[in-house]
Every structure is written in C-alpha cells, then in structure tokens.
Amino acid sequence: MKPTDGLTSRKQQILEQAAKLFRTRGFKGASLRQIAEKVGMEGPSLYNHIKSKHELLSILVMNNAREFNHRINEIHASSLSSLDKIDRVISLHIELTVVNPDAMSLMLSEWTHLEADERLEYVKLRDSYENQFKEILEQAMFEGDVVQMDVNFMLFMILSTLRSLYAWCARYKNYNRLEMEAYLKQGILKGILKKA
Amino acid sequence: MKPTDGLTSRKQQILEQAAKLFRTRGFKGASLRQIAEKVGMEGPSLYNHIKSKHELLSILVMNNAREFNHRINEIHASSLSSLDKIDRVISLHIELTVVNPDAMSLMLSEWTHLEADERLEYVKLRDSYENQFKEILEQAMFEGDVVQMDVNFMLFMILSTLRSLYAWCARYKNYNRLEMEAYLKQGILKGILKKA
DNA sequence: GTTAAAAACTAACCAATATTAGTTAATGTT
DNA sequence: AACATTAACTAATATTGGTTAGTTTTTAAC
Numbered sequence: 001m002k003p004t005d006g007l008t009s010r011k012q013q014i015l016e017q018a019a020k021l022f023r024t025r026g027f028k029g030a031s032l033r034q035i036a037e038k039v040g041m042e043g044p045s046l047y048n049h050i051k052s053k054h055e056l057l058s059i060l061v062m063n064n065a066r067e068f069n070h071r072i073n074e075i076h077a078s079s080l081s082s083l084d085k086i087d088r089v090i091s092l093h094i095e096l097t098v099v100n101p102d103a104m105s106l107m108l109s110e111w112t113h114l115e116a117d118e119r120l121e122y123v124k125l126r127d128s129y130e131n132q133f134k135e136i137l138e139q140a141m142f143e144g145d146v147v148q149m150d151v152n153f154m155l156f157m158i159l160s161t162l163r164s165l166y167a168w169c170a171r172y173k174n175y176n177r178l179e180m181e182a183y184l185k186q187g188i189l190k191g192i193l194k195k196a
Numbered sequence: 197m198k199p200t201d202g203l204t205s206r207k208q209q210i211l212e213q214a215a216k217l218f219r220t221r222g223f224k225g226a227s228l229r230q231i232a233e234k235v236g237m238e239g240p241s242l243y244n245h246i247k248s249k250h251e252l253l254s255i256l257v258m259n260n261a262r263e264f265n266h267r268i269n270e271i272h273a274s275s276l277s278s279l280d281k282i283d284r285v286i287s288l289h290i291e292l293t294v295v296n297p298d299a300m301s302l303m304l305s306e307w308t309h310l311e312a313d314e315r316l317e318y319v320k321l322r323d324s325y326e327n328q329f330k331e332i333l334e335q336a337m338f339e340g341d342v343v344q345m346d347v348n349f350m351l352f353m354i355l356s357t358l359r360s361l362y363a364w365c366a367r368y369k370n371y372n373r374l375e376m377e378a379y380l381k382q383g384i385l386k387g388i389l390k391k392a
Numbered sequence: 393g394t395t396a397a398a399a400a401c402t403a404a405c406c407a408a409t410a411t412t413a414g415t416t417a418a419t420g421t422t
Numbered sequence: 423a424a425c426a427t428t429a430a431c432t433a434a435t436a437t438t439g440g441t442t443a444g445t446t447t448t449t450a451a452c
Contacts (some may be wrong), residue, residue, distance in 0.1 A: 010399080014225045028224035029309065031439055041400065044441075053440065109305065113225070146388045149379060156364050157357050157383045164356030166366045172348065172393050183345060191387030206429085227409060235432065240411075244429050249410065 019102035081142035215298035278336035289358040
C-alpha cells in the first residue's frame with residue numbers, strides 16, 4: 001500500500017503527532033517514544049516510516065518555510081499596489097497560521113534544531129522573505145502611503161504580531177478568520193488610538 | 197566567603213552563562229557541562245553552587261516574572277490616566293528587555309520547562325499581568341481614548357510586539373532605547389498608515 | 393493458498409546527561 | 423601551625439533517548 005491513500009497515510013499521522021508534541025514539549029523535549037505512543041505503536045517501529053527524528057522536524061519546518069517563500073514571491077511580483085500587497089501578506093500569514101498552526105509554531109520557534117545544512121537553507125528562506133516584505137514597505141513609504149519610520153523597525157513590529165498569531169489561535173479557538181483579519185489590519189494599519 | 201562580593205559572585209556568573217545557553221540552545225538543549233565550561237569548571241562542580249539544573253531556570257524565569265508583576269501592579273494602582281498607564285507599560289517592557297534580554301527571552305519561551313508547581317505559579321503571575329493590562333485597556337476604551345475593538349485581541353496585538361522585543365535587541369545591537377520607545381509607541385498607538 | 397512486501401514488535405546498543413559520592417586543593421580564621 | 427569551610431576534581435550511577443538488528447505479524451497481489 002503506497003501512500004496513495006493521501007491524507008491519512010501513516011507518515012502523515014506521525015507528522016501530525018510529532019508536530020503537536022514538538023510544539024508543546026519542544027523538539028528536544030519530545031521523545032520518539034512519546035510520538036509513537038500517540039500514533040499507536042512502539043518507538044522503534046517509527047523507523048519503518050521515517051529516517052530520523054530530525055527528518056520529522058525538517059519536513060515540518062522546511063515545507064512551511066518553502067510554502068511561505070513561494071507565496072510571498074507571488075505577492076511581491078504581482079502588479080498590485082503597495083498597500084494591497086501589504087494587505088495580502090497579512091492575509092497570507094493568517095491563512096497559513098489558521099490552516100496549520102502547529103507547523104507555523106514549529107517553524108518559528110524550533111528551526112534552531114535543524115541540522116546545519118538545512119538550518120542554513122532555512123535562514124536563507126527567512127531572510128529572503130523578510131527582504132521582500134521590506135521592499136514592499138519601502139515602496140509604500142516611498143509612495144507616501146505609510147508613515148515615515150525606520151523600515152527595519154516597522155517590519156519588526158508587523159512581523160512580531162503576525163508571527164505570534166498561532167499562540168492566539170491556540171488560546172481562543174473559535175475565532176472566525178475574517179474577524180481576525182479585520183482586527184489585525186485595523187490594528188497594524190491604524191493603531192489603537194481613536195482619531196482626534 | 198559569603199556572597200558579600202555581590203555582582204560577580206560565582207553563582208551570578210553561573211546564572212549569566214546559563215541564561216545565555218538556555219536562550220540559544222533551549223533549556224533541554226543546553227547541558228550542565230556546557231554551562232560549566234563557559235564559567236570555567238567541570239560539570240559536577242556546579243553542584244557546589246546550585247541545587248539542580250531546574251533551579252537555574254527557576255531563578256532566571258521567576259525573578260523576572262515577579263519583577264514584572266510587581267511593576268505592573270504599581271502602574272495599575274497609580275493615579276495616572278489610562279493613556280499614561282499604557283505608555284508606562286510599554287516603557288516597562290522596553291526597560292526590562294534592554295536591561296536583561298536573556299532573562300526576558302527565557303521567561304517568555306522556556307517557562308514550559310519549569311517544574312509543575314512553579315509552572316503553576318508562573319502562569320498565575322502571567323495571567324495576573326495580562327489581566328491588569330487588559331483592565332487598563334478597557335478603561336481607556338471606556339473613556340473613549342482608544343478605538344473600539346475586542347479587548348483580548350488588542351491586548352494580544354500589543355503584547356505580541358512587546359514580547360518580541362528581545363529578538364529585535366539581539367539582531368540590531370546599537371539601537372538607542374529612546375528611539376525604540378518612540379517607534380514602538382507610534383506604531384502601536386497610531387499604526388503605520390499616514391493620515392489621509 | 394502461497395508468496396512477497398510492509399509494518400509492527402522485542403531486545404539491545406550506545407551516547408549523552410543529570411546527579412551523587414568521595415576526594416583533594418585552596419582559603420581563611422583562630 | 424591547625425583546623426574548618428569552600429569549591430574544585432574524578433569516578434561512578436541511573437536514566438533517558440535515538441537508533442539498529444532481527445523477528446513476527448499483517449496486508450496485498452497473484
């Protein structure tokens with residue numbers, strides 16, 4: 001039986017449980033035996049499906065990172081206005097976070113435990129992502145749509161909010177995505193002060 | 197020779213190096229031997245100064261958490277206006293982050309590895325902190341100073357930025373604190389959009 | 393039904409690590 | 423100088439955890 005049964009393949013189950021455990025206990029804190037138990041088998045049996053513990057982390061983190069990079073490339077290269085691009089990037093973050101909060105959480109906090117070569121690739125992807133976002137912000141600033149501010153700091157502020165979103169999703173389950181989008185865009189773009 | 201020599205006592209050195217290592221490798225990823233090496237002794241010798249590995253984490257995390265809680269209590273109880281209180285809370289975050297970024301980073305990301313009882317206390321402190329901040333925001337909202345929005349979400353947005361600050365400090369070393377304060381307050385309060 | 397592959401299990405290995413025990417060197421006090 | 427305390431060291435223990443080897447059961451194909 002090849003992985004033709006798609007979604008619920010054994011390896012998928014393992015990846016899902018691994019993601020959950022890596023997220024709650026951390027990569028180092030979660031053991032293969034714990035993962036195996038969650039998926040209903042003995043520890044060493046995992047090796048019929050995976051190559052190593054690191055492979056699990058690698059798949060979870062790198063897939064997400066590549067997806068992210070791919071999607072922002074599209075936005076960056078599009079012919080949208082700068083403000084619309086910013087809007088899309090925010091939506092992108094929300095979408096990927098809502099679809100797979102575990103992978104998102106992992107990508108942002110456990111990437112340090114990737115093996116050397118992949119850690120390098122990850123950093124490259126992340127830097128590329130940040131640079132594209134920065135260019136969009138610079139463009140918007142140049143066109144006079146956003147306020148004058150140190151671009152790096154503005155980028156940091158926006159990303160810190162977007163990157164914390166998975167924690168929010170974990171705490172307040174039944175938030176509707178559109179509501180979150182509305183709040184986020186309002187908060188980031190207009191701040192919290194009431195207009196004088 | 198009791199710890200009368202203050203700052204540079206052996207235990208302080210150990211705590212400092214432990215903080216750095218816990219931060220970069222994570223609590224589980226950093227070994228006592230590595231800490232010992234950094235401070236110039238063999239692993240087991242650490243036990244002449246500490247009770248356990250967990251004690252190191254405990255001191256680093258809980259001290260910071262208690263300090264945080266203490267300080268926001270003062271602000272919450274003060275007779276300042278709601279907007280001024282918000283202002284002070286932002287300054288508080290910046291101050292504690294700049295003074296001890298390692299402890300801040302640890303408190304926010306490694307608290308999960310505290311032992312059961314202390315983890316409970318930590319969560320209590322954190323919840324109390326968040327509640328006080330929330331009350332301040334509600335008050336400001338009630339008085340019409342800040343925009344109408346789900347308070348929990350607003351709290352989340354502000355905190356996510358403030359709590360990421362240590363990462364910013366790590367990347368861009370020589371940022372002046374006043375500059376950061378100005379940017380942060382502008383960004384949080386007024387957003388990034390230029391007034392129409 | 394026989395056979396071959398996939399996927400489970402058990403037992404064992406090996407490395408790392410927190411921790412304990414026991415010992416020795418350094419330090420300071422009387 | 424003698425003694426007690428502090429703080430270092432080395433050796434050893436117990437546990438955990440990733441991984442391998444070898445074997446048995448389950449599954450699917452002919």
